[in-house]
Amino acid sequence: MIMDPDDRQPAERGLSWWALLLGVAFGIAVALVYTWEIDPVIERNTAPWQLSAADREDYVIAVALSYTANQDLALAFDRLRALRPDQDVWSLVADVACNRIKTGQVVTNSDIRVIRALEGLYRPQGASGCADGQYPTPAPVTLNAPVPSATPSPTLPPPLTKTPTPPVPTDIPQTGEIIPTRTPPAGGYVLSRLESFCNPAAEGMIEIRVYDRLGQGVPGVQVSVTWSGNERDSFFTGLKPEREAGYADFRMTEGRTYTVMVPGLTGDPRSVEAVPCEVTVDGERVTALTSYRINFTQRSN
């Protein structure tokens, strides 16, 4: 008996659904291995958020330098958002600054300017990190150019007389007042410590400590603080002996940059900036003015 092909069962002529599904699964698997592993899409049109950590750091630095030039905060924010969508971009900047200091990438003046640019971007926005106050921007220096005076008419030197030269006055010892020494030590001082801290109880303070080469506090050392170019104040260490023998302090005004010097200071004087900081006290975030500790130590030679 010969069976007519049209008489076959429908199931034998149609598709096998099990085999079809198995084939689809196998095909998808093969295709994904090929498109994701063997021949993925060519990397192009990458967005900043896809950058590696090192290149992201370069990008953040460029944003900070650009902000230093144009002071366009909204633009800087948008650029940083492209790096870290939906995250705190200012913390990112603070982390970059901190990382550069930790990894010893602050060697040249250019590196210091980078840190200052980064700090100038994140600190006014309330972020903070380990780079805070490490490389404060120095106060602008104003040079007073001598005003040329009218050309003096030549005068003849006075004729010599027989008047005896008056005696040189001798030092008259004073009593009742201690004159602090102003003579710098032979070896001078070096900046041995500069750190910032945030303490609402003592906000905006510059705490200066002067030590000799043995580590003992030195009283009577004149400390000069300058700000706003030509504003200046001087005071001496040791006037608060209850703190330390070589201690003195100075209260800053918000928004100003102060340069602290002692006589015979070796190296460039350092500047600190009175900027707001945040600290957690009893579980509450408190905003205060940043304070600084600056130590000077007598050089050993």
Added chain:
Amino acid sequence: MTKRYIGSLLVGVLVGIAIGVYIGWEQFPVEYTNSSIAALAPRYQEEYTVMVAEGYQVDRDVNGALTRLQPLGKANVFDYIQDLTERYISQSNVPAISPMVALAEAVGRLTPIMEVYRTTPVPTSVPFPTQ
């Protein structure tokens, strides 16, 4: 029976490959998250270059600027600076022109078209006072 299975399997594989290719290349392509600056989209590369140029305007550190442009991986970064500067001038991209011209000048690529955008004053000779 075997032919039916094999036929179904082949059809399934073809459909599966088509779906997989669509998913792998179009719908969910590989996303790189460890990319270099050299792989940035051109607009981001150019924005990065302008940012570096603005930084140069502040610190005048040409070596620092060139070091920062190094990751772009340009074969000739001087040519790149010049080309981009001239393009910005032709497009009247005003905010970017000044820093780019300054950077181009710093690397010795100040072309005549850039002259009018220089911010550095040209030294002029001071005439001697006449008696």
